[in-house]
Amino acid sequence: MVERMVVVGADAAGMSAASQARRRRRSTSDLEIIAFDRGSYSSYSACGIPYLVGGAVDDVDALIARTPEEFRRDFDIDVRLRREVTAVDLDARTVRVREVDGGDEETVGFDTLMIATGSVPVCPAVPGADATGIHGVQTLGDGVALRDGLAGVRRVVVVGGGYIGLEIAEAMVTRGIDVTVVDQGPAPLRLLDPDMSAMVAEAMTGLGIRLEMGRTVTAFETGADGAVRAVVAGDRRLPADLVVLGIGARPNVALAEEAGITLGPSGGVAVDHRMRTSADGVWAAGDCVESHHLVSRKPVVIALGTHANKQGRVAGINIGGGYATFPGVLGTAVTKLCDLEIARTGLNAHEAAAAGFDHVEAVVESTTRAGYFPGAQPITTKLLAERRSGRLLGGQIIGREGAAKRIDVVATALWHEMTVEAMLNLDLSYAPPFAPVWDPVLIAARKAAEKVERGGV
């Protein structure tokens, strides 16, 4: 009998899994693969959405890695869009599928189930939250709707000052739209330490983005037409023709939870290092799962395309009969806001304390190239190390052209639990157009190592 793999969610995690399974089991008479997605697009770059909204990318097709037709032609994978999987019956080994347009339902059997349901945007549960003109930016469909809804818009309020919120804010500025970012925290990008995020706030303000920090959204004011007119945040009323929700997202676990599949303490679907859920023959990957944080050793949900692709690949190899594992995550992230590059990995000061680490910090100002070389740009590098052992705990980088990608060296060092002292001997590349003779990352490591040697002073 033909075995059937059903994939729920046809984006990065689901389709990586499907493709890898197919690589190992080439014949459709051996393994049939069907992928359902409630949206209108398969396998797209969610991280590209802000650039579609801002206009740096003008063709929505450019964000689509593979269409359903390509999956069918090249991989014999049957991708069915606008089909929502509404229930899983683990005993009967079936999923219930509803057509988004029309509402017809059917029951489809599976042998292997791949859950890649992604995440759902967090929306403040306040009056007016169902007004028109309030946009999420979770799916490519959301992105297209937002972009197409910008005609005539003069004022936008972005709720949430995280990566996506700021990227969308920049997109709005690029389009000449007046934009305000409102956030509960004291500064944008809470994934950075306050000293670093202050630099981001300053740059954002310099771009003409208004920041309303330390404010909680209490209501959306709507007009007679049901469209949003303003965001109310504490004693502020922020007029808005359009609102974007960039507060964050939570793992979309409803389907798994209702099927009786175990969730982890962080709220994501619990998986082992091979991406197996608690249910036999059911796998999960991507934004909906919980990952192991390699520094804090705690379960975390970190929604990133890189993890989704890697986890999906691991699940697919295992489903296909191979062996692969996903060891965990470091929380590496990067973004570019106009010409400001921002990156982080591992634990920030707050997270280090929460994970029980007593740490030292080193912050250094340097340049992306040799100081005397034309085009040298400022770069601020911060490293955190455990006070007692000198073990690297995390890093943050803010700078101009050529700054941020250096975080990958910090991430790779972190992966191997290096001490800041040991990092000093890393044989990194040097030539005047690329770095000072001591790369900024190494200068920061040296300063941190000196603090550790002095007992953390």
Add this chain to the structure above:
Amino acid sequence: MVERMVVVGADAAGMSAASQARRRRRSTSDLEIIAFDRGSYSSYSACGIPYLVGGAVDDVDALIARTPEEFRRDFDIDVRLRREVTAVDLDARTVRVREVDGGDEETVGFDTLMIATGSVPVCPAVPGADATGIHGVQTLGDGVALRDGLAGVRRVVVVGGGYIGLEIAEAMVTRGIDVTVVDQGPAPLRLLDPDMSAMVAEAMTGLGIRLEMGRTVTAFETGADGAVRAVVAGDRRLPADLVVLGIGARPNVALAEEAGITLGPSGGVAVDHRMRTSADGVWAAGDCVESHHLVSRKPVVIALGTHANKQGRVAGINIGGGYATFPGVLGTAVTKLCDLEIARTGLNAHEAAAAGFDHVEAVVESTTRAGYFPGAQPITTKLLAERRSGRLLGGQIIGREGAAKRIDVVATALWHEMTVEAMLNLDLSYAPPFAPVWDPVLIAARKAAEKVERGGV
């Protein structure tokens, strides 16, 4: 009694050692430090010389990290330029010092000796090699002399197609000078594999640089005034108003050797992991020493400013009473030729074979940013892995803006003896302005891992 540290060579290695020793022994009544250099500059960026010659950097002072006055003021280090140390007497614990201008000599005692004599350029032992107009580019003095000798020069021949040779060739093109590079090998940059160096050759030719590969210089033709007029290479006569020697350099070990200090099999001064030579109280670092190659596990001489700084730092910490080690090198190197970025680390195919590794290769074409993102540039990434184990052996990258610094991730992975399979899970940063969702390095690792899994086919 005051202890005295004598440093021979006041550039990266020597002055790093002196500064670190001073950091730990602050008082001149405890430790006196005297550094001698036969040249006219202290602590400069030798790697910046091509940019001085090309005019990207126009102030020679910009290349000097610290002047003798600054060393005296900030570190209580006595730097004496244009003083050549001509002999070391290990029994008497003295060095013989000759004034370059004037020839006066003196004998100076030491308790600790730091040998940082650098390297000397290789010059073909052929007729006419002593002609005027033939320039080395080893020291900042050489660089200034070369730059100042360019007035009226129309045709330059660069002998040697390594990094420095090509950087100088680019500098000449920048100045509108007709330039030919002649080299014995089949392609420039022999540190790369032929498939990669062919790309460099094509780019160099595109810049208008003439390459005369596979040719050995047999003579320098000189005019009646003793100035070079042409380079004779096999059956070719290459007219030249000026010649630059970029063939390479060998460790400058004469002083150490004559003193009876042990040299290693590679020809550099032998040192242990704390940078101690065979002689008690005598240390060495930089271009003149032999290093341990962490992949081949063989002794090598690799003249790079990064190593010089690191080794000098380690020696200085140890001399100052601390404890530090230098584990070895990977041979990481990077250069930029116009807008072409070129980098390598670890072993290339030839070196892997010589070290006894049976290897597989993966070469991938990708982009520096998400393919759809404005400014995405081509990048070719090559990784070598051991066939049997999948252990990473080396990497090479050629591409445009944003390509080359990725070699640092390969270097850090190599440092930890990662397999290409294990590299796939590295939590590297991703956002569309910085990388495709699978970074080019990871795409190459994936392709290599697939080859290893298939048994190397």
